Amino acid sequence: MPLPQKIHHLIDCFDTFAGNRGKKRRLPVMLLKRDPAPDGTVRESTARTVILDYEKRLYLAGRDPKVRLVPHALLEEGEFTPQDAAHGGPARAVVEPHVAVLDAIAGQLVSMPPGAGRIRLPRYDTCRAALNATVDVVAPDAGVRQLRDELYRTLLLRRGGLDALAQLAGNAPDAPVASLWAGVIQFLGVRVPRSLYGLWLRRRRTLRWVGSRHPDGANFLRMALSITTWGNSRHSPDLIQRMLFMALLGDLSKAVTPSRFWVYRARRRWSFVLLLPDIGDEGTPIRRLLDTYADIARNEPPAPLMVLGGVSGQPPSYAQPLAPDPGDPNGTANQVRALYARPAASAVYLVDLSPNDDDGPARSWVQTKPKVTVRTSGRGAYVRAVATPLLVLALVATGISLWRQEPELPPSCHKVGSGETVGVTDGRECHLAIAGRDDELLALEAVAAKQNDDAMGSGRPYRTVVFFAPLTADPGDSTPVSLQSLRGALAAQKQINGREGDVVQIRLLLANPGKYFAYGSQNAQGPDVAAEIIRRKDSEKIAAVIGITQSRPASFAAVAEISAASIPVIGNSVSGSKMVDERSSSYYFQVSPSNDRVAQVMAEFTAHSGEIGELTTAKEGERTAVVVYDPDDEFFSSDLAEKYTKHYKGGPVVTVPYYENRSGQITSSVARDICAEVARSNGFILYAGRSGEMPELFDALQAASECRRQDGRKVAVLSESTAAKYLQDPEDMLRRHSLLRPFYVMYNNSNGKETADSPYSEFTARFRDVFKDGSVPEGNAAGAYDALQVASEAINAVYAQYRTGTNSSAPFQATDVYARLSNPGIQNLSGASGLLTLNSRNKYPPSAAVYILESHLDKSVTTWMACGNLPDQPPNSAMGKSWGQPGRTRACP
Numbered sequence: 001m002p003l004p005q006k007i008h009h010l011i012d013c014f015d016t017f018a019g020n021r022g023k024k025r026r027l028p029v030m031l032l033k034r035d036p037a038p039d040g041t042v043r044e045s046t047a048r049t050v051i052l053d054y055e056k057r058l059y060l061a062g063r064d065p066k067v068r069l070v071p072h073a074l075l076e077e078g079e080f081t082p083q084d085a086a087h088g089g090p091a092r093a094v095v096e097p098h099v100a101v102l103d104a105i106a107g108q109l110v111s112m113p114p115g116a117g118r119i120r121l122p123r124y125d126t127c128r129a130a131l132n133a134t135v136d137v138v139a140p141d142a143g144v145r146q147l148r149d150e151l152y153r154t155l156l157l158r159r160g161g162l163d164a165l166a167q168l169a170g171n172a173p174d175a176p177v178a179s180l181w182a183g184v185i186q187f188l189g190v191r192v193p194r195s196l197y198g199l200w201l202r203r204r205r206t207l208r209w210v211g212s213r214h215p216d217g218a219n220f221l222r223m224a225l226s227i228t229t230w231g232n233s234r235h236s237p238d239l240i241q242r243m244l245f246m247a248l249l250g251d252l253s254k255a256v257t258p259s260r261f262w263v264y265r266a267r268r269r270w271s272f273v274l275l276l277p278d279i280g281d282e283g284t285p286i287r288r289l290l291d292t293y294a295d296i297a298r299n300e301p302p303a304p305l306m307v308l309g310g311v312s313g314q315p316p317s318y319a320q321p322l323a324p325d326p327g328d329p330n331g332t333a334n335q336v337r338a339l340y341a342r343p344a345a346s347a348v349y350l351v352d353l354s355p356n357d358d359d360g361p362a363r364s365w366v367q368t369k370p371k372v373t374v375r376t377s378g379r380g381a382y383v384r385a386v387a388t389p390l391l392v393l394a395l396v397a398t399g400i401s402l403w404r405q406e407p408e409l410p411p412s413c414h415k416v417g418s419g420e421t422v423g424v425t426d427g428r429e430c431h432l433a434i435a436g437r438d439d440e441l442l443a444l445e446a447v448a449a450k451q452n453d454d455a456m457g458s459g460r461p462y463r464t465v466v467f468f469a470p471l472t473a474d475p476g477d478s479t480p481v482s483l484q485s486l487r488g489a490l491a492a493q494k495q496i497n498g499r500e501g502d503v504v505q506i507r508l509l510l511a512n513p514g515k516y517f518a519y520g521s522q523n524a525q526g527p528d529v530a531a532e533i534i535r536r537k538d539s540e541k542i543a544a545v546i547g548i549t550q551s552r553p554a555s556f557a558a559v560a561e562i563s564a565a566s567i568p569v570i571g572n573s574v575s576g577s578k579m580v581d582e583r584s585s586s587y588y589f590q591v592s593p594s595n596d597r598v599a600q601v602m603a604e605f606t607a608h609s610g611e612i613g614e615l616t617t618a619k620e621g622e623r624t625a626v627v628v629y630d631p632d633d634e635f636f637s638s639d640l641a642e643k644y645t646k647h648y649k650g651g652p653v654v655t656v657p658y659y660e661n662r663s664g665q666i667t668s669s670v671a672r673d674i675c676a677e678v679a680r681s682n683g684f685i686l687y688a689g690r691s692g693e694m695p696e697l698f699d700a701l702q703a704a705s706e707c708r709r710q711d712g713r714k715v716a717v718l719s720e721s722t723a724a725k726y727l728q729d730p731e732d733m734l735r736r737h738s739l740l741r742p743f744y745v746m747y748n749n750s751n752g753k754e755t756a757d758s759p760y761s762e763f764t765a766r767f768r769d770v771f772k773d774g775s776v777p778e779g780n781a782a783g784a785y786d787a788l789q790v791a792s793e794a795i796n797a798v799y800a801q802y803r804t805g806t807n808s809s810a811p812f813q814a815t816d817v818y819a820r821l822s823n824p825g826i827q828n829l830s831g832a833s834g835l836l837t838l839n840s841r842n843k844y845p846p847s848a849a850v851y852i853l854e855s856h857l858d859k860s861v862t863t864w865m866a867c868g869n870l871p872d873q874p875p876n877s878a879m880g881k882s883w884g885q886p887g888r889t890r891a892c893p
Helices: 007-019 047-057 097-109 122-132 140-158 160-170 180-203 205-211 220-225 237-255 285-299 331-341 361-368 380-401 439-456 482-497 529-535 553-564 595-608 610-615 637-647 667-681 691-703 724-728 730-736 759-770 779-802 814-822
Strands: 029-033 072-074 272-276 305-311 348-352 413-415 421-425 462-468 505-512 542-548 569-572 588-590 625-629 653-657 684-687 715-719 740-746 826-831 834-838 850-855 861-867 882-885 888-891
Touching: 007 047, 007 305, 007 331, 007 361, 029 047, 029 285, 047 072, 047 272, 047 305, 072 097, 097 122, 097 237, 097 285, 122 140, 122 237, 140 180, 140 220, 180 220, 237 285, 272 285, 285 305, 285 348, 331 348, 421 529, 439 482, 439 505, 462 482, 462 529, 462 779, 482 505, 482 542, 482 724, 482 759, 482 779, 505 529, 505 542, 505 779, 529 553, 542 553, 542 779, 542 814, 553 569, 569 779, 595 637, 595 684, 595 715, 595 740, 595 850, 595 861, 595 882, 610 715, 610 740, 625 637, 625 667, 637 653, 653 667, 667 684, 667 691, 684 691, 691 715, 691 724, 691 730, 691 740, 724 730, 730 850, 759 779, 779 814, 779 826, 779 834, 861 882
Parallel strands: 029 305, 029 348, 072 272, 272 305, 462 505, 462 542, 542 569, 569 588, 625 653, 625 684, 684 715, 715 740
Antiparallel strands: 413 421, 421 505, 740 850, 826 834, 850 861, 882 888
């Protein structure tokens, strides 16, 4: 019989999740449908035949009797007519179809694969026995006791040990007591177990969900009274079927997660499979069963049940049709795999099978792979079951021996002389943050750990990207700007991993080189974090490194060390010219512009903007720039001051040194010198220092009497690197520094205004989806967001190149990602920070977007200047080519 075309890709997907369900998740129902053949033609293969043929894959071929590889049940319409009751009911009782269909499922699923033990269904058996119980007592309390006794009798039939104990006590639970000794035996052998069983029925969490539907509270026995033979809910088929189905699902969930000390735990990696070859019209037993399960799947905890059905007529209205990508030849299978791999929006999906018959590939695939692949039952399971408790005992003994001793950090984290913890972590294996000192970083580690768990448990291929930047500082220092960048990277990780289709998941490692990148590369002081990243390269599938965030000799050396290991590095918030000049590594790229580009925009704004003119002089060519910079900081501050001085044509330039390592320099004295120059020249401040040194200087400027102008005007300050706390809380900064009017450079338009189809607005929404604490999604976060997006684009392009129909793991390396970044590279990626083009000729974006912003007390932000390739505009757009007020525009540099 010819199969539908490309059906083998879909079967491969079903096999994957039937044989290994992965992490605990709900698998949506997949209903297969194949349209009837046109008039005058015959189409032998239908959705029904596909389901029936798939059942054969769940058996070990050539065995008689049949040996199951995966526990499963197959139900056919027409099999469920009223029949004699099972489960200990009265002989003349009749099993209704809505109950019989679940009895059939339970009866088939308990047939386990060899070596996987046997399973019990205590919840289902208990609820099922309650249906057949006959309770004649009207009084509720007496009825509860009588029902308990009825259920205990059926329990004795299922549990031989309890039955033997009852027999020892006198053949029947209520036999007369002939002696004191017999009374003791009956009390211990019958009354105590029966009372404990009643307590279990009333209080055990496994059955409290049934009782929770009763107005008197979560007492199973009171609820169960209403579904006994004469109960007032006995003839409510929807309620009873839902109760039984939930009980069965609870038993199946327990069955696949037995004790870690039990030999069968490792052998139960499969899903329970329910096959419904032909789902009938509304009201038929199988259709009602599907309706019930669809409602349970939408509202209740997930269970390890995989449901496949065939539809020949009108599908259920709640079944959501799949809409595969027409450009993807395996779009349907890839979409089903994606829906299985992560939480799905719907509980039931309709999968249209190809109307064309197979021309060979599907038949060949099925013949060469005739069965689902499951974990073999080897001796390792016994070793694991024995070794686990021994390991636990050893760990307990070790813990006792080390009690009161100071705990040591894992090998990947190192406490250094400054008190910081440096190293590499996935957010869980160790903590770079110290509680009470780095609480913001501690919270971000928790986000990373959660998102990494989701990525690794998705069932999809993954690659690791390392966020490498200073994440800690000395106590009392300003918050590292890199924490904002890390927020952006985490927002990008969630966005990437949540995409539809066959997208490579991103696992994000956090690497902290310490303040000033002191431990970023080989050094004489302590750990080498770059070497730790390189050591993990192969074992953890590292494809790229992002972040950096600082232009320093130490960060340059760290980039060089990583690049020498053939790992591409994508920097953000990095602007120093030396990071991208001819001496930089070919493996290094960055999404931010260089200082030369930034200095041009800053020089243009300060020379010609009316806002600066209001605070200095309206006469262009006479505005004195008081440039504050660190002469020793050649990679950033001195470089920016030099580039700004070269491009500034608005008037004189006066420089005032302000050192990062002040070595005795008094900040208040520097502030007085700056204010004196501003007062003398009626000029403005161009802050070319680092963000971490800004708060102390701003406090000193506010306190300096020389900055208090007699006419009440404020002092204009333009900065390229702005303190993180000022970006997060501009209102506090403006109130505390009322003498200043700060303007600042950003690489994205973080003004809080959202517009349709804007990449910045999309970034803002993604950011706030992850961080609901009111954090501002500013430019540093946008840069890291874009850096990870660039890495992901290259990774997925390489994955698509290497992936084949039989090899979805695609074993590509970091060097392949670098090759893709170099040629053809990333072309016109519309990122949150601008329109990005990166390749071997463009190590940083040409004509990168640069913004000059101003924050206000009401937390609004004004965009005074936006130049370059803006993110929401097409390449070569007129937008970003000019700036200024209407009628007074100027060309952007």
